[in-house]
Amino acid sequence: MKVREYFIIISIALTxxxxxIAQFWTPALWFFIIIGPLIILGIFDIFQTSHTIRRNFxxxxxxxYILESIRPEIMQYFVETxxxxxxxxxxxxxxxxxxxxxxxxxxxFGTQMDLYxxxxxxxxxxxxxxxxxxxIGEFPRLLIGGKDCKQPYSSSLLNISAMSFxxxxxxxxxxxxxxxxxxxFAHNTGEGAISDYHLEHGGDLIWQIxxxxxxxxxxxxxxxxxxxxxxxxxxxxxxxxIKLSQGAKPGHGGILPASKNTEEIAKIRHVQPGVAVHSPxxxxxxxxxxxxxxxxxxxxxxxxxxxxxxKLCLGRKQxxxxxxxxxxxxxxxxxxxxxxGGEGGTGAAPVEFSNSMGMPLREGLIFxxxxxxxxxxxxxxxxxxxxxxxxxxxxARALALGADGCNSARAMMLSIGCxxxxxxxxxxxxxxxxxxxxxxxKGLVVEDKAPRAKRYQEATIHSFLELVAAxxxxxxxDLEREHISKRVGLYDVKTYAEIYPNIEEGSLLNxxxxxxxxxxxxxxxxxxx
Numbered sequence: 001m002k003v004r005e006y007f008i009i010i011s012i013a014l015t016x017x018x019x020x021i022a023q024f025w026t027p028a029l030w031f032f033i034i035i036g037p038l039i040i041l042g043i044f045d046i047f048q049t050s051h052t053i054r055r056n057f058x059x060x061x062x063x064x065y066i067l068e069s070i071r072p073e074i075m076q077y078f079v080e081t082x083x084x085x086x087x088x089x090x091x092x093x094x095x096x097x098x099x100x101x102x103x104x105x106x107x108x109f110g111t112q113m114d115l116y117x118x119x120x121x122x123x124x125x126x127x128x129x130x131x132x133x134x135x136i137g138e139f140p141r142l143l144i145g146g147k148d149c150k151q152p153y154s155s156s157l158l159n160i161s162a163m164s165f166x167x168x169x170x171x172x173x174x175x176x177x178x179x180x181x182x183x184x185f186a187h188n189t190g191e192g193a194i195s196d197y198h199l200e201h202g203g204d205l206i207w208q209i210x211x212x213x214x215x216x217x218x219x220x221x222x223x224x225x226x227x228x229x230x231x232x233x234x235x236x237x238x239x240x241x242i243k244l245s246q247g248a249k250p251g252h253g254g255i256l257p258a259s260k261n262t263e264e265i266a267k268i269r270h271v272q273p274g275v276a277v278h279s280p281x282x283x284x285x286x287x288x289x290x291x292x293x294x295x296x297x298x299x300x301x302x303x304x305x306x307x308x309x310x311k312l313c314l315g316r317k318q319x320x321x322x323x324x325x326x327x328x329x330x331x332x333x334x335x336x337x338x339x340x341g342g343e344g345g346t347g348a349a350p351v352e353f354s355n356s357m358g359m360p361l362r363e364g365l366i367f368x369x370x371x372x373x374x375x376x377x378x379x380x381x382x383x384x385x386x387x388x389x390x391x392x393x394x395x396a397r398a399l400a401l402g403a404d405g406c407n408s409a410r411a412m413m414l415s416i417g418c419x420x421x422x423x424x425x426x427x428x429x430x431x432x433x434x435x436x437x438x439x440x441x442k443g444l445v446v447e448d449k450a451p452r453a454k455r456y457q458e459a460t461i462h463s464f465l466e467l468v469a470a471x472x473x474x475x476x477x478d479l480e481r482e483h484i485s486k487r488v489g490l491y492d493v494k495t496y497a498e499i500y501p502n503i504e505e506g507s508l509l510n511x512x513x514x515x516x517x518x519x520x521x522x523x524x525x526x527x528x529x
Contacts, residue, residue, distance in 0.1 A: 150305025247344025
């Protein structure tokens with residue numbers, strides 16, 4: 001029984017009790033209304049065999065389950081400190097809320113962070129700081145599109161990361177998309193296909209194609225060129241992203257339960273309603289790096305030259321190097337690569353996958369960037385990152401480590417009302433963001449929440465640009481690893497340039513210039529041999 005149901009039962013019992021007391025005030029009626037049901041529950045507990053606690057401690061044992069069910073709320077509101085909460089602590093959540101509401105986002109009395117704890121990071125400022133970016137015009141943009149792209153996209157530096165309709169409610173999707181339209185940034189559809197809710201307000205879309213090919217599949221689940229083209233040439237679709245894996249559950253296929261596979265969702269995803277639909281762990285449209293490159297080329301042609309890229313959480317480093325060799329061998333390059341980190345979020349994932357599978361964002365980003373540089377490909381491909389991008393500093397760190405732009409999912413969810421209730425996988429999200437329960441969804445008012453998404457995104461980019469100016473830099477692209485310092489011990493501080501030295505451009509193309517860290521990969525079979 002859910003906590004909500006307990007409260008309803010208790011409220012009804014108390015109401016009836018008060019009525020009885022007010023009108024009759026007879027001990028017998030009091031007994032039958034309050035004491036009687038409790039005795040019945042106690043007798044039931046004695047004879048049931050499923051719960052030992054309730055069997056040994058009738059009635060009283062029920063409080064254990066009640067307290068356990070509200071433990072997350074107790075921890076969040078009464079126990080955890082401002083810096084201890086997970087996945088996002090209260091400092092970060094409060095910052096998102098204040099920026100989304102347009103309130104004062106400054107903090108009093110100094111930092112609460114432990115500056116001498118191993119792992120603490122900071123951006124090195126300059127005595128020759130530049131002009132505050134709010135005084136110098138529009139925010140900078142990122143042009144995405146390589147030599148074969150006919151419709152390059154001018155992207156914001158911070159966009160909405162992949163979240164599907166079905167995982168999110170229709171009102172949540174519309175609020176995010178309308179916010180993206182208002183703020184001139186992009187909204188990734190997630191692998192659940194393009195719904196009418198993604199299109200209603202006309203915000204820029206990044207259409208994500210997953211292993212289930214939802215929205216562009218044949219009945220047997222294979223890729224359908226005809227339906228892909230129909231959606232890809234939509235004016236709202238600005239880029240195509242092929243999802244290879246995501247940080248929260250890399251290498252794991254998804255499942256759409258039959259109970260959630262409604263007529264509406266089935267129509268959007270091109271599947272049969274009322275049946276469980278499995279997403280395989282890998283793609284059926286290609287089976288090796290060279291086929292993958294030709295698949296990218298095919299999608300670019302079918303979309304009339306729109307930017308096409310792929311998203312992955314880095315796993316085996318050798319496989320990404322094989323991708324790079326396939327790019328050189330075929331001459332086909334993706335327009336962008338989205339790097340997700342193992343700390344990335346999802347509505348539901350097996351614990352082992354979310355906790356113990358997938359490379360963390362920083363290490364994954366560094367390897368992807370360095371490998372592209374080593375193969376002489378980095379200038380042709382934009383790199384975007386996702387995985388706990390919340391603040392302007394997170395953006396600055398990502399760009400210093402090699403990214404060109406950022407995506408954020410959970411922060412965008414919080415901006416439209418998510419309270420980190422941790423009920424995304426139960427269809428009981430109390431604020432109507434991650435649920436299909438109509439009675440809960442109606443509480444999320446699109447017209448109120450859309451401007452919040454816009455304000456959060458705008459304030460975070462503004463904060464990021466203030467950091468860039470404080471570092472004495474003219475442009476976000478000037479951020480380098482040497483600008484971020486990290487405490488690696490009580491008495492030891494290093495910059496990221498010292499921890500991860502930059503690789504020489506083209507060094508992986510010549511056996512004599514291969515860095516020591518990469519030599520082990522070249523002992524393995526190479527696809528170009």
